[in-house]
Amino acid sequence: MKTLENKLITKKKKVTTTGANQSFFVQKAEEAAAFLNKINLPQQLVESKS
Amino acid sequence: MNQPSYDFVAKGENYYEFLSVSEQKTIRKAIAYTSIIGQDDWYNLSLVDILPDGTMDDKIVSDNGDMEQVFATIINTLHDFFKKNMSSKVFFKGSTESRTRLYRVIISKLKDSSSNKFEIWGVLNNSAELFKANQPYEAFVIRLKAD
Numbered sequence: 001m002k003t004l005e006n007k008l009i010t011k012k013k014k015v016t017t018t019g020a021n022q023s024f025f026v027q028k029a030e031e032a033a034a035f036l037n038k039i040n041l042p043q044q045l046v047e048s049k050s
Numbered sequence: 051m052n053q054p055s056y057d058f059v060a061k062g063e064n065y066y067e068f069l070s071v072s073e074q075k076t077i078r079k080a081i082a083y084t085s086i087i088g089q090d091d092w093y094n095l096s097l098v099d100i101l102p103d104g105t106m107d108d109k110i111v112s113d114n115g116d117m118e119q120v121f122a123t124i125i126n127t128l129h130d131f132f133k134k135n136m137s138s139k140v141f142f143k144g145s146t147e148s149r150t151r152l153y154r155v156i157i158s159k160l161k162d163s164s165s166n167k168f169e170i171w172g173v174l175n176n177s178a179e180l181f182k183a184n185q186p187y188e189a190f191v192i193r194l195k196a197d
Contacts, residue, residue: 021105025094025096026084028082028084028108029094030087031094032086032094032143033086033087033088033089033094035189036141037088039173039178040177040178041178042178045178045191
């Protein structure tokens with residue numbers, strides 16, 4: 001049943017989230033930024049891995 | 051990973067959808083990785099329900115009895131996300147304290163199967179440390195382990 005249900009969405013459509021939904025996720029990212037700004041991040045996490 | 055998960059479809063950049071299915075109901079869910087402004091290479095992970103009117107809700111209690119399966123699906127999207135964003139760090143926290151607690155329990159269970167590839171950090175009292183079980187973390191950071 002689960003497989004059958006999921007097949008309904010396995011056809012890939014090249015769409016993006018709507019403007020309203022993008023705003024939703026941007027707001028969540030801003031909340032994350034505010035949270036991260038309060039954290040003492042260890043150097044290991046600040047540095048990018050190459 | 052052996053944990054059962056849902057098939058998902060990538061829709062747009064760093065955005066995935068899948069169906070959470072139980073005998074009682076089917077819920078359309080989305081996982082989004084959104085760039086965090088001001089933090090190079092950092093992304094925020096959001097897990098939301100898509101309501102019938104198309105709006106997103108990250109606080110709704112789905113109560114579909116499949117949180118571990120949903121979380122395993124998140125892990126699978128992480129694999130896909132990191133293929134395109136190898137040096138990125140993914141930040142996430144529950145939309146509520148109880149949800150964060152649930153994530154903590156599930157991460158502890160899944161860590162062994164994911165730990166070969168992912169480095170998981172926990173955030174507690176404004177500092178981050180490598181994830182340890184039974185710590186009351188407030189948020190989490192995941193990135194790929196160095197080769």
